[in-house]
Amino acid sequence: MLTPLVHYSLFLLAQTSLSSSQSPPVSWPSHTDCIHANELCSADHSCSSRYRTLRQCLAGRDRDALLSSMECKSAMEVLQESPLYMCRCRRGMKKELQCLQVYWGIHAGLTEGDEFYEASPYEPVTSRLSNIFRLASINSGSEPVSSKYNACLDAAKFCNVNDACKRLRSSYISTCTLTGDSDMCARRKCQKALRTFIERTPADLSYPLLFCPCRDQPCAERRRQTAVPDCSFKRPEMPNCIEIWEGCRQDPVCRSRLSDFVNSCLSSPQSASGCVWDNYAACLGAYAGLIGFDVALNFLDSDPHSLSVGPWCSCNGSGDMESRCERFLKEFTENHCLRNAMLAYGNGTDIANTQSATKGPQTTILPRVEGGNVLPDNQSDSNIFTEGEPGICTSFQAVKNSSAPELKICVSESQLNTPNLRKYEDDNDISGTSQMQPLVLHITLILLCCVQFF
Amino acid sequence: ARMKRARVRKQPCTLKEVEVSVSELGLGYVSDETVLFRYCSGTCDAAVRNYDLSLQSIRGKKKIKKEKVRARPCCRPTEYDDDVSFLDSKNHYHTIKEVSAKDCGCI
DSSP: OOOHHHHHHHHHHHHHHHHHTTSOOOSSOTTOBHHHHHHHHHHSHHHHHHHHHHHHHHHSTTHHHHHTSHHHHHHHHHHTTSHHHHOBBOTTOTTHHHHHHHHHHHHTTTSOSOGGGOOOOBOOOOOOGGGGOOHHHHHHSSSOOOTTOOHHHHHHHHHHTSHHHHHHHHHHHHHHHOBOTTSOBOHHHHHHHHHHHHHHSOHHHHHHHHHOOOSSHHHHHHHHTTTOHHHHTOOSSOOBHHHHHHHHHTSHHHHHHHHHHHHHTOBOTTSTTSBTTOOHHHHHHHHHHHTTSTTOEEEOSOOTTTOOEEESOBOTTOGGGHHHHHHHHHHHHTOHHHHHHHHHHHHTOOHHHHHHHTOSGGGGGHHHHHHSSOOOGGGHHHHHHHHHOHHHHHHHHHHHHSSSOOHHHHHHHHHHHOHHHHHHHHHTTTSOGGGHHHHHHHHHHHHHHHHHHO | OHHHHHHHHSOBSEEEEEEEEGGGGOSSOOOOOEEEEEEEESBOGGGOOHHHHHHHHHHHTTSSOSSOOOOSOOEEEEEEOOOEEEEOTTSOEEEEOSOSEEEEEEO
16 A cells, blocks of 8 residues: 555655754754744745645646655755645634644645544644643542532533533534424534534533543433434444545545544553543543534443443444455444543543553653643754654654664554554555565665664 | 612612532533523613503402413523533533523513
8 A cells, every 4th residue: 555655755754854964053943833934835936836836746637646746856855855745733713724724735645555544634632631630630639429419410510601612512503403394403513513512611610521430321321312312423324434434524624633533542551540641631522523523422321330432433344445444443432542531521530640660661752741742842853753753753853862772662662553564454454565665765874863863 | 868768679681600519400401510590680660651550440440350471570580691500419511502691671
């Protein structure tokens, strides 16, 4: 599945990396938003003409052929050093759609193979789960934790007594319960109102409604009903999952939210948290970001303990894509990262506790995993790696930070933990031996980086 | 001191609020969900107009009989709060309009 383009882009990246470590640090901040980056590029003659060229390369019908042409390659080479390539967007930002259009204009198609694991265009979430706890304080407060205590009822109360939350909640509920002549709800309007609610309501009011911990059925049913699933989630027929994911990718916002979920909630059996990025807040945020789209998840039953969530789709009728469909569907229905994040939210615990328990050789890379984005400003040169190729920078940084570099760790960690390499793993069952090439290149690349610094 | 005590008892018309359950609204809905109920409370002495004084006088002289008239201003909502939505005990959503005051006036 991997085209020469991927090899080439890795090679390009290696070149970029090596050359930039010698040149002065880049002048733009690491997370320029794509609208601003687009303005910067438009003002620069060479950037704007290359940008136009690359867009034509990507939009053409013979995309693969075009992309291997010299013109397209050189356009890409230039753009990968421009602010455009590094740019990101923020969920719910002003002109979010426009920002994401710029992002996908340059990134779409550059991830060949499994598009399911494509990188997220959103800035990494910096806040910790503890910043958005509300239930925790309620639980430990004056309220007696009796057997009748219903956290979801409490969450509704906290929203109702807040004017803005009450208005937005009421707005989506009334839209989602409105039935016209045909007894059908206005699904699209309902989803739009839900998205507005999620985007404009602070997490300390919306998360308790979405993730309230339950001990009995009435509570869990209330939680299941939060997004008015009869209108926003369920449909008369059960669509095929691949179809709804493909449909989602046609919309830049939905596509971004989907990739954000897949990245932020990526499960890892190696990690104590169950999450590759060890960031519960990011995973819950990505779950919330899907609400109001056809690919959204919801609680599937009102069992207080099962925490079974999933999208409204099945893999029936996937044809030869069935195993692929099932594998991806498990990222939603059997996601340990998401499950742990929900449990942690309910318990009022965060990863800080679990992290101290995982001290070992792996901790070499923990600084990166902990924040993802808490690089000191003076490391702006290495930000290039961080943004372009997380796998590389993880190990790269590990090497850079540790006093005694161990190349073995550097490579194996990236193999275990990066979404990029996971993509290769998933492709392995499709075609065999050729998959080793990018891996070898990857390792070579890391070695090159290391050599450069030692 | 006397003036002050009088003023405390006879507070001018203002918006007040109380947390109540939806069931307590008495509209026939059964739900434990809590809502903020805002209401108008207070006196309207300062809002008495010549209209009210004249109406009282004329009524006193039995010139208006067998008719319901109000010869003093009344503290009432001039604007109602946004809709309130809630989930009832049978897990159905409802939205109710104009259940809570947003602004009060002597009218």
